[in-house]
Amino acid sequence: MNSLSYALLSLLVRKPCSGYELRMLLDVLWPAKHSQIYPLLTKLKDKDWVTFEQVQQKGRPDKKIYSITDSGKDVLKDWLKTEPEPPIQRDEFLIKAYAIWLTDERKGKKLIMERLERYKSLLSQHESVLKEMEEEFGGDLRKKTSPQFGRFILFKRRLRMDKEEIDWCEWVLELLEQVE
Amino acid sequence: MNSLSYALLSLLVRKPCSGYELRMLLDVLWPAKHSQIYPLLTKLKDKDWVTFEQVQQKGRPDKKIYSITDSGKDVLKDWLKTEPEPPIQRDEFLIKAYAIWLTDERKGKKLIMERLERYKSLLSQHESVLKEMEEEFGGDLRKKTSPQFGRFILFKRRLRMDKEEIDWCEWVLELLEQVE
DNA sequence: AAACCCATGTAAAGCGTTACATGATTCA
DNA sequence: TGAATCATGTAACGCTTTACATGGGTTT
Numbered sequence: 001m002n003s004l005s006y007a008l009l010s011l012l013v014r015k016p017c018s019g020y021e022l023r024m025l026l027d028v029l030w031p032a033k034h035s036q037i038y039p040l041l042t043k044l045k046d047k048d049w050v051t052f053e054q055v056q057q058k059g060r061p062d063k064k065i066y067s068i069t070d071s072g073k074d075v076l077k078d079w080l081k082t083e084p085e086p087p088i089q090r091d092e093f094l095i096k097a098y099a100i101w102l103t104d105e106r107k108g109k110k111l112i113m114e115r116l117e118r119y120k121s122l123l124s125q126h127e128s129v130l131k132e133m134e135e136e137f138g139g140d141l142r143k144k145t146s147p148q149f150g151r152f153i154l155f156k157r158r159l160r161m162d163k164e165e166i167d168w169c170e171w172v173l174e175l176l177e178q179v180e
Numbered sequence: 181m182n183s184l185s186y187a188l189l190s191l192l193v194r195k196p197c198s199g200y201e202l203r204m205l206l207d208v209l210w211p212a213k214h215s216q217i218y219p220l221l222t223k224l225k226d227k228d229w230v231t232f233e234q235v236q237q238k239g240r241p242d243k244k245i246y247s248i249t250d251s252g253k254d255v256l257k258d259w260l261k262t263e264p265e266p267p268i269q270r271d272e273f274l275i276k277a278y279a280i281w282l283t284d285e286r287k288g289k290k291l292i293m294e295r296l297e298r299y300k301s302l303l304s305q306h307e308s309v310l311k312e313m314e315e316e317f318g319g320d321l322r323k324k325t326s327p328q329f330g331r332f333i334l335f336k337r338r339l340r341m342d343k344e345e346i347d348w349c350e351w352v353l354e355l356l357e358q359v360e
Numbered sequence: 361a362a363a364c365c366c367a368t369g370t371a372a373a374g375c376g377t378t379a380c381a382t383g384a385t386t387c388a
Numbered sequence: 389t390g391a392a393t394c395a396t397g398t399a400a401c402g403c404t405t406t407a408c409a410t411g412g413g414t415t416t
Contacts, residue, residue: 003272010279020367061367080283084272091267092183096260098330099190103260144356150278157348164344168337176324200395241395
C-alpha cells in the first residue's frame with residue numbers, strides 16, 4: 001500500500017467520511033484527485049481496513065460513508081512507527097525563479113509579486129481555518145492525545161511556511177529594485 | 181514538454197553540463213533519477229533545443245556535454261512568461277504528524293526529533309553551499325542579471341525554510357513535553 | 361443561462377521510481 | 389575487499405493527471 005492509503009486511514013481514524021469529503025481533507029496532507037481516491041477506497045475495503053455504509057440523500061446523489069476498522073487502525077499504527085520517506089517538492093515557480101536572470105525586470109518582478117500575492121491569500125485562508133479550529137476546540141487543540149492535535153500542528157506549520165515565503169518574496173523584490 | 185525539460189534548459193543556460201552533472205544540480209530544482217534524465221535529453225536534442233559533444237576521458241567513461249541552442253533559449257524564455265503551476269508537496273512525515281495523537285509519547289517525540297535532526301543537517305549543508313557561493317562570486321550573487329542570481333535566491337529560500345522547520349519541530353516538542 | 365457544488369466511477373496517457381545492465385578508478 | 393564516484397542507457401512497474409461519463413440542486 002502506498003502513502004495515499006495511509007493518508008486516507010489517518011483521516012478516517014478521526015471520523016467517518018465520504019470519498020468526496022476525503023478528497024478535500026487530503027489537500028493539506030497528500031493532494032489527490034477523485035479518480036485516484038475512489039478506486040483506492042475499494043482496495044482498502046477489499047483488505048478490510050475500512051467499511052462503508054451507503055447513505056441515501058434527498059436532492060443529492062447517494063454517498064458512501066467510510067469508516068476505519070480495527071485491523072485498519074492496526075496497520076496504520078504499524079506504519080506510523082516506520083521512518084518517513086524524504087519529502088519531495090515539485091514547484092515550477094522554483095525553476096522560473098532559478099532562470100529569472102534571463103528575463104527583463106518587469107517580468108521578473110511580476111513572477112515574484114504573483115507568488116507573494118498567492119501566499120498572502122493562502123496565509124489568510126490558513127489563518128481563518130485555525131481561527132475556526134480554535135473556536136470549536138479551544139485548549140483541546142494543544143493536547144497531544146486529542147484527535148485534533150495533528151491537524152492543528154500541521155496548520156500551524158503551514159502558517160509559518162506561508163509567512164516565510166512572503167518574507168522571502170519581499171526580500172527578492174528588494175534585490176530586483178536595486179539598480180546596478 | 182514537461183517541467184523537467186525546462187528545469188534542464190534552465191541549468192544548461194548557465195553552463196554546458198553532462199547528464200550526470202545535471203542530475204545533481206536538479207536536486208534543488210526538480211529532483212529526478214538518471215533514468216528519466218537521459219531519455220529526456222535525447223528528446224531535447226531531437227527538438228534541437230540542445231546539442232551535445234562527446235568527450236573522451238582517461239580512466240573514466242566517455243561523457244556527453246550538452247549545451248543549450250538559440251531555439252532552446254527561446255522556448256525557455258517563452259515558458260518563463262507563463263504562470264507557474266501551483267506547487268505540490270508530497271511529504272510522508274506530514275501524514276505521520278497528522279496521526280501523531282494515536283501513538284505513545286516516546287514514538288511521537290522520536291518522529292519529531294528525527295525530523296528536527298534531518299533539517300538541522302540540511303541547514304548546515306545549505307549554509308556551506310551558500311558560503312562557497314559567496315566566496316566564489318561575492319557581490320555578483322545579488323546582481324539580478326548574474327547567472328548566479330537564481331541559484332543564490334533559491335538557496336537563501338531553502339535556508340529560511342530549513343530554519344522555520346526547525347523552529348516548528350521545537351515548538352511541537354514543547355507541546356509533547358506538556359503533561360495533561 | 362452559466363457556473364459551481366455535491367457525488368461517484370472508469371480508461372487512457374503521462375510522469376516517476378526501481379531494477380536491469382556495464383565498467384574503470386579511487387578511497388577507506 | 390568493499391563501497392563510492394563517474395558515466396550512460398533501457399525496461400517494467402507504479403503513481404498521478406486528464407479525460408470520459410452522469411445528473412440534480414444552488415448560486416450568480
